[in-house]
Amino acid sequence: MTSSFWDREVETLARPALERLQLRRLQAVVRRVARQVPFYQQQFAERGLKPAQLRSLEDVRRLPFTTGADLRTTYPKGLVALPANRLARLHTSSGTTGKPKALFFSRRDVDNAAELIARCLVMTGVTPDDILQNMMTYGLFTGALVMHYGAEKVGCLVIPAGPGNTEKQLLLMQDFRSTALHITPSYALYLASYLEGKGLDPRRDLAIRKAFIGAEPYTEETRRKIEQALGVDVYNSYGLSEMNGPGIAFECEQQHGMHLWEDNYILEIVDPQTGAPRPDGQQGELVLTTLCREAMPLLRYRTRDITAVIPGPCPCGRTHRRLSRITGRTDDMLIVRGVNIYPQQIEQVLMSLPQVGSNYQIILDGLDDMTIKVELAKSAFDGQMEHLVQLQTEIINRLRAEILTKPKVELVPPGTLPISEGKAKRVLDHRSL
Amino acid sequence: MSNVKILAVFAENKLGQLARITRILADANIDIRWMTIATSDTFGVCKCLVDQCERAFQELQQHGLTVSLLEVLAVEVEDRPGGMYAVADCLAKHQVNVENSSGFTFNRRAGLLIETKDLDRGRLALEKNRFHLLTAEELLSR
Secondary structure: OOOOOOOHHHHOOOHHHHHHHHHHHHHHHHHHHHHHOHHHHHHHHHHOOOHHHOOOHHHHHHOOOEOHHHHHHOOOOOOOOOOHHHEEEEEEEOOOOOOOEEEEEEHHHHHHHHHHHHHHHHHOOOOOOOEEEEOOOOOOOHHHHHHHHHHHHHOOEEEOOOOOOHHHHHHHHHHHOOOEEEEOHHHHHHHHHHHHHOOOOHHHHOOOOEEEEOOOOOOHHHHHHHHHHHOOEEEEEEEEHHHOEEEEEEEOOOOOOEEEOOOOEEEEEEOOOOOOEOOOOOOEEEEEEEOOOOOOOOOOEEEEEEEOEEOOOOOOOOOOOEEOOOOEEOOOOEEEOOEEEOHHHHHHHHHOOOOEEEEEEEEEEOOOEEEEEEEEOHHHOOOOHHHHHHHHHHHHHHHHHHHOOOOEEEEEOOOOOOOOOOOOOOEEEOOOO | OOOEEEEEEEEEOOOOHHHHHHHHHHHOOOOEEEEEEEEOOOEEEEEEEEOOHHHHHHHHHHOOOEEEEEEEEEEEEOOOOOHHHHHHHHHHHOOOOOOEEEEEEEOOEEEEEEEOOOHHHHHHHHHHOOOOEOOHHHHHOO
16 A cells, blocks of 8 residues: 655655754754743753753753643743744643643644644545544644644645534534544544434445544544444544644554654653653653744653554654554553553453443442443343343453453443543542542 | 234333333323333343334334333233143243243233244244234234
8 A cells, every 4th residue: 555645755754864853953942942941941950951962862861851740830831932922822731620731832833733734644545635524622622723724734624513512513424525533532432323323324324434533542442443333444643732732643544553753753651650761662651852842842741641662664654653552641540459450441341342332431439449330332232131231241250351350330221421522531530548 | 923022121220210211101102011120230121012012112212212122922821720831841842942931911811921032933832732822913902
């Protein structure tokens, strides 16, 4: 299969040239923050660090980490490196508690983020003939707007649908023949069960062929479920608002790992506890340094996302390394009865069972009890109580094998659990610990 | 001859679920002739025989319930000692495994609803041994 490119030269740049470009850009960004950003000036002073000491890419490890907490303590504008009148856009990152993180873009940053999205879309085969229905949240959240600008750059017709109002979404898909969706995994699953309920077959009744899915971690099993139910190819999208939003890493037509745009970011995988580097192929926390951002350069930002670099070149010809699917956020890890559990482990088990529907919820309460509410797939109910009990037992056994603790499992009818049209709230922690 | 159909509804085992189901049927003016409920700790299945099966199925589904239609055998049982044994013996001899069964009366006659995976074999066995298989019309007539 031949791949399509938006910017073939940069996307296939030989590694030595790519790394020289990275070093040159890293040196420039470090010099700039040392001049413009008091937060980094102080960090450098504490370490006795001078920009001139950065002589190789490995020297990036001498730089201090930046954390989400740093973004909060410097809120609102402590990390901005441009004069106020050069700022073009503000986004915030959803904080569940307290202040959000404020992220600023210059005009060039806005355009550059769109440029990266254009690379992402074109490598999945998107052309100006495509009609993208953008079902992410518009507004302070980066997800929808950054994708919007990128898809316009490619020349697509963009439908700024936003999330929710599924009936209207369907109308748009039918009337304007949308070919691609940008959507969260939980909403995609909900859409699938909604279409099933309406008796619609997307392959026959709709024109959708691709879905770009991100904003929440999801599993390979969920990807297959969505591909099957919606009749689309799903491309995994990785991003975080602190780094621009979506499009930082994206799958090519191989659908095997997400190319991270290394001319724009320096990528490291580190031990989440010690911060020590981990080699390609090993899981760890993703740490990113922005190389091209004007308004708000961030050095060694701790993403809290757990992933690994997939070793070796990709058949598509791109030289930018690939990240494996995000397996969890260090923040998401649950500790139940002394066992570390990522919600994705539970999702993986549930979504591998065809009798399981599109929604589930993990509830922690009492002292340390875990209950998982699982929606049955509509088509899986044959009226037999025994089959439900068997399924319940099978889910419990499979979960126990995966997470090493025995949860309570409740089967509930489809449509019972609250649906999410933005970011899903899968875990409710009511423990009185 | 078509088999008798019953409805099976999947519901959470919590307060108000039976009221929710029967309210929908009542509002649609559907008569419930027979009903059974099986529950586990957190969920249950409610099965019923109604006078307008297809319409009841549509109504429940439109109200967001998870419903399934089951085909069952309905056989008349003689109201005498050994009447039930005769049916059970016939099915066992023909290796028809009964998954669920429930007796009921209609028009002063006694009947048995039988859920089995071996519908056709069960029907043949019963017919060959001169049992009277009931049609939906017979069951539902007043």
